[in-house]
Amino acid sequence: MTRWLSVVGIGEDGPEGLSAAARKVVDAAEVLVGGERHLNMLPKDPRERLIWPSPMMDLLPEIEKRSNKRVCVLATGDPFCFGIGTALVKRFGHDVMNVIPGVSAFSLAAARLGWSLDRTETLSLHGRPIALLEAFVQPGARLLLLSENAETAGNVAKLLTARGFGGSCMTVLEHMGGPKERRVDGLADEDWRSRELADFSSIAIECKAGPGALIRPRTPGLSDDVFQHDGQLTKREVRAVTLAALVPLPGQLLWDVGAGCGSISIEWMRVARHARAVAIERDETRLGLIAANAQALGTPGLVVVSGEAPAALAGLDSPDAVFIGGGATTGNLFDACWNALKPGGRLVANAVTLESEQILTARHADLGGDLCRIAVSRAAPVGPYHGWRSLMPVTQYSVVKT
Secondary structure (H helix, E strand, O other), X not given: OOOOEEEEEEOOOHHHHOOHHHHHHHHHOOEEEEOHHHHOOOOOOOOEEEEOOOOHHHHHHHHHHOOOOOEEEEEEOOOOOOOOHHHHHHXXXXXXXXXXXXXXXXXXXXXXXXXXXXXXXXXXXXXXXXXXHHHHOOOOOEEEEEOOOOOHHHHHHHHHHHOOOOOOEEEEEEOOOXXXXXXXXXXXXXXXXXXXXXXXXXXXXXXXXXXXXXXXXXXXXOOHHHOOOOOOOOOHHHHHHHHHHHOOOOOOEEEEEOOOOOHHHHHHHHHOOOXXXXXXXXXXXXXXXXXXXXXXXXXXXXXXXXXXXXXXXXXXXXXXEEEEOOOOOOOOHHHXXXXXXXXXXXXXXXXXXXXXXXXXXXXXXXXXXXXXXXXXXXXXXXXXXXXEEEOOOEEEEEEEOO
8 A cells, every 4th residue: 555644753953853764755745734833844845735723633634635645744753652643543544654753752851851761651731631630640750741831830830739749840841852942940839820931841740749748549449538429439448349340451441330429430540541431420410520520530531421321321432341330220221231341341330239239149140250248347436435337338249241
């Protein structure tokens, strides 16, 4: 198949920083595609030039119309590091593409700071909610962020300070690799909003927790207190056991059926990088709680579906795992979830009533799997002393679809 589409990574140093192979591809192109900043780096000539619109994906049909020509897309740094490369492969396929990457902003930042990239968390806030950062703020963590604009550093500093990480070191690296390169250092609790910063920048953070900092590990079993809820909450100890049975894996999709305040689906997404989840809930008040918890705990990508299962499940992508936290006695809910589950997927259901326990026991007899009883007691005041106060026992059924 003809490789009509080339993607060339270009840096702040423009064409002078391109390799001989990359420069040859750019010179041979009949159509040039890129941002206005990238296209202005090239000398003027009569070749057709397409500038990325907003949203960028609107230009893809126009690029496809020119598949009979040599098309070259100019991208910032590495096209496959939070870049346009992924979208181009999804649309056109890799077999029609010739990719010559440049140096990513993360590699440049690591070189400037002397950081090891394999020990650094990297994420982009460009076109993404800043709430993503919540799940990565941990004591001692090193973070590299791609900025949205000049205000990003101030917003990041505000978030860190609110979490009790105001003593964290922040470095803004502007226009790396070009003549306008600049470095700005400071602490998160300083006044970043009054500083004149460039729109095109990366932010490095060395997280430092202060006294009273809100430390939220990514291991399953966050404190019940971090969730807004109306009492419909899978308690911490049971939640940790439930997540272990669900086995969160990178990129996999969870259906959280009868989501309550969303604690299971939120922790699923926090545990595994790029894990996805859909929280299905019928109660309007709880839908608001799920959305608030997702923002506060770093999973703004959680999809919230309003409605009653199984009807609300129609049209959803097939899941890799399903958690039924409530409604096991509802009609054919179990069957609908089981039939939608991918082969090799996991289904976990928790029951607190005798009626729902009977249904899970019957399913265990039909499908196999594991059935267990989780009984938790917490120490609580008894007059001037303390004693054990039992939580409602939970019967848990877990099974793999073979």
